[in-house]
Amino acid sequence: MGSAFDTFRKLGPAAFVLRAIIFVIAADVLLLAFILLRRTYRKWYFANRDARMIAIRQQWDALISGEIPYAAWRTKTSERELIETMVLDAYEVANLEESARLLKFMRASGLVEKRILEARHHKGWRRHKALVALARTRAPEGIRALSEGLRDRDPQTRLAALRGLGRMACPEAAKEILNWVDDAGLLVPALPLQSALIQTCAECPQVLLPHLHHANTTVREVLGRVLGEVATPSLAPELLRFADDELPELRAAAARGLAYLKPGAAVTVLSELAKDPVWFVRLRAIVGLGELGHPTALPFLLLGLTDSNRLVRLRSAEGLVDFRNELLPILEKVVALQDQYGLHAFLAALENAGLQASLVAEIKGSTGNRETHETLLQVLGTGKLSSEPSVLQESVLAKAAAQS
Numbered sequence: 001m002g003s004a005f006d007t008f009r010k011l012g013p014a015a016f017v018l019r020a021i022i023f024v025i026a027a028d029v030l031l032l033a034f035i036l037l038r039r040t041y042r043k044w045y046f047a048n049r050d051a052r053m054i055a056i057r058q059q060w061d062a063l064i065s066g067e068i069p070y071a072a073w074r075t076k077t078s079e080r081e082l083i084e085t086m087v088l089d090a091y092e093v094a095n096l097e098e099s100a101r102l103l104k105f106m107r108a109s110g111l112v113e114k115r116i117l118e119a120r121h122h123k124g125w126r127r128h129k130a131l132v133a134l135a136r137t138r139a140p141e142g143i144r145a146l147s148e149g150l151r152d153r154d155p156q157t158r159l160a161a162l163r164g165l166g167r168m169a170c171p172e173a174a175k176e177i178l179n180w181v182d183d184a185g186l187l188v189p190a191l192p193l194q195s196a197l198i199q200t201c202a203e204c205p206q207v208l209l210p211h212l213h214h215a216n217t218t219v220r221e222v223l224g225r226v227l228g229e230v231a232t233p234s235l236a237p238e239l240l241r242f243a244d245d246e247l248p249e250l251r252a253a254a255a256r257g258l259a260y261l262k263p264g265a266a267v268t269v270l271s272e273l274a275k276d277p278v279w280f281v282r283l284r285a286i287v288g289l290g291e292l293g294h295p296t297a298l299p300f301l302l303l304g305l306t307d308s309n310r311l312v313r314l315r316s317a318e319g320l321v322d323f324r325n326e327l328l329p330i331l332e333k334v335v336a337l338q339d340q341y342g343l344h345a346f347l348a349a350l351e352n353a354g355l356q357a358s359l360v361a362e363i364k365g366s367t368g369n370r371e372t373h374e375t376l377l378q379v380l381g382t383g384k385l386s387s388e389p390s391v392l393q394e395s396v397l398a399k400a401a402a403q404s
Contacts, residue, residue: 052082064101070109084111088136103139112139119145128157135164143168147176151184158188166196171207174200178211181219190222197226205230209238212250224249228284233260243269248278255281259288266292271300279309286312290319298323302333305342313342317349327359328366328376335379347383356380 118130149161165173239257242250273285289297304316
């Protein structure tokens with residue numbers, strides 16, 4: 001009786017096809033067996049995890065208070081990771097009192113120290129995971145370990161450390177980020193760096209000032225944008241020196257801070273910045289002039305209505321509407337500008353503030369040139385400029401000459 005190999009030999013070339021079919025069938029069977037085994041294991045794993053979560057939740061107060069000894073679960077990796085995950089999830093949405101309680105538990109149980117140790121000594125994805133977990137605790141003692149992660153070779157690890165420091169939201173974290181940027185330059189995308197610095201510098205924006213003279217132009221641009229977001233009244237005198245800086249981000253930051261100075265000095269500088277070639281610098285200057293609310297800012301807000309940028313025109317109009325006791329003479333000047341876009345911006349601001357009806361009533365009840373008042377009412381009703389504005393223009397010029 002011949003063997004199976006003899007039978008294959010008799011088949012000739014067809015034997016190779018038959019062998020291939022057998023191998024494919026065997027591979028499919030093994031693959032299906034692996035998939036079924038994996039699904040069975042995952043089903044068991046998640047069922048066991050859910051059961052443990054329910055058991056932990058039932059003993060939650062005893063666990064957090066320390067009645068359950070830490071040694072009962074800390075040496076079991078799966079148990080420790082599950083408890084840490086549940087505590088961090090609760091920590092994200094807890095109130096101040098509960099947050100302090102959970103942070104005390106993480107410190108007393110050694111979870112924070114363990115993550116600090118892992119963040120310093122692990123490499124690759126393990127270090128990345130430790131940095132993310134450490135950042136979620138927002139424990140100040142983790143700032144140093146997170147700052148060391150900024151100097152990791154892996155860009156993803158650097159980003160995790162940067163975002164972690166941003167979550168700390170304290171000046172100490174800002175100093176670590178700024179010192180790292182001074183030493184290494186811009187090794188991460190600008191947006192995450194800017195976001196982290198805004199979060200950490202909001203409480204004490206003064207920490208930015210010593211670093212604004214960085215040699216790298218890109219770094220200075222990022223720091224300038226951050227400064228523009230976190231500037232406070234106390235920084236106004238310091239920001240004055242950046243009003244003529246070569247970087248538009250720093251000029252914009254200066255424009256924001258100048259709104260907190262005395263009107264005399266602020267209007268002079270902001271009026272120059274309102275003519276800046278960069279649109280967002282003009283926008284910040286116009287916003288600053290509007291926030292000052294001083295009568296000397298009115299001519300420059302009116303000039304802003306003729307700006308080429310729509311946002312500048314809108315913010316100029318909002319600033320003008322804030323002068324509620326002078327809306328009638330302001331409307332006359334707006335119409336006299338003969339700028340349709342500026343007029344639309346002013347009328348939109350009037351409507352948004354709910355002042356259009358009161359302005360119409362004021363025009364009807366005021367004494368003066370009847371033809372001028374009819375023109376103003378027509379403009380308010382139609383939103384279109386008159387084709388013959390000479391009478392109104394002459395009236396506005398005469399009033400301006402009388403005031404001067």
